[in-house]
Amino acid sequence: MKNIFGFRPGNISLYKLAFLHKSAGYETGIGIMVNNERLEFLGDAILDAVVADFLFKKFPTRDEGFLTEMRSKIVSRVQLNKLSQKLGIDELIKLDSNSNGQYRSYGGDAFEALIGAIFLDKGYLFTRKILLNRIIDHYFDLGVLENQELNYKSKIIEWAQKERKQLQFKVIDEVGSGYRKQYIVAVVVNGKVVAQSQHYSIKGAEQLSAEKAWMQIPQSERD
């Protein structure tokens, strides 16, 4: 059996685990949670490393500020969620059927978990090859990314003015405490929450939620 990336997996159980969302996970007799969150932790780190490795070599004359920004654009939650859809990962994810719509980034999370599974199964170089040849080459236009405006908040404010929508950014909750405290900010359009995100700063959460909201706006209204 070959998988969505066209290679023959070794340890099938790793890949099954990668698609097991926490809402459909379970607890073993000795209190261990079984879901894809550990693999997501690992895959997130491997993805960051592979993309850093790739960008470092691809742009030998650019400074670390440029490399950092390009990586943020490639591994953003919005991009990874879109990737998960395009690759058909979304359909493979096991979610609790009662949680409809509650988890908005399970796709990107599962994509990262899948990277973790490939890494454990096949190692760094293989994972790098898959990511570069099957993902970055196919789904990312680096020239477009380089010029892409990152300030989604101002883009969505402009859109709201043009389309005469009532727009608000609202801090709706805080999670964690101390220096791990994060703010949850919602984008509210005509009184309806269209997107929300959390971040360590309110400004950060505003940008992330603005980016999510932006992706829902029809292409025809974006210019």
Added chain:
Amino acid sequence: MKNIFGFRPGNISLYKLAFLHKSAGYETGIGIMVNNERLEFLGDAILDAVVADFLFKKFPTRDEGFLTEMRSKIVSRVQLNKLSQKLGIDELIKLDSNSNGQYRSYGGDAFEALIGAIFLDKGYLFTRKILLNRIIDHYFDLGVLENQELNYKSKIIEWAQKERKQLQFKVIDEVGSGYRKQYIVAVVVNGKVVAQSQHYSIKGAEQLSAEKAWMQIPQSERD
């Protein structure tokens, strides 16, 4: 010639570059900055990946929250600065001689740049082996780290009360704008700045600077 980790480097120029702090860097004729910041960007990502890989396998029953926290403790700026000192990296770094004391984490930065250089020179598996056998095994006690209290702000407040010192946390500057804005917070003891750090949130910057300040307190006053 063997280096501080006991292996024979291939591409010496990479290692020289890893020790070239930006204050002693230079600009080429075509406007490219030559210093260790690009290697630091790469090494930071590789270090995160290796530590994630290591912790994932070392703690097969722990959840991703535990893995994330343990990694933060291992790769914290304070730990990396200490490592740089212990390994003798500090003495190899080229710094502008006029910048005395201005750059407090050049050691940790150079350690990360060195990891980037090893990775480019020898690949992922070799870098992993060096990090596990020469660094984590030698310099980290995972049991101690697991139980280590992370809230340095409250630790330093307790210390100040016990030692009758006047203590303040002050936001002294902001850098960047929009969602990349960071706050610089100083720890001020008896009117003197003893440490400072930057972070996306004030709380985060307070914790990071408190951690730096804590490391300067004599062991005898820490309990």
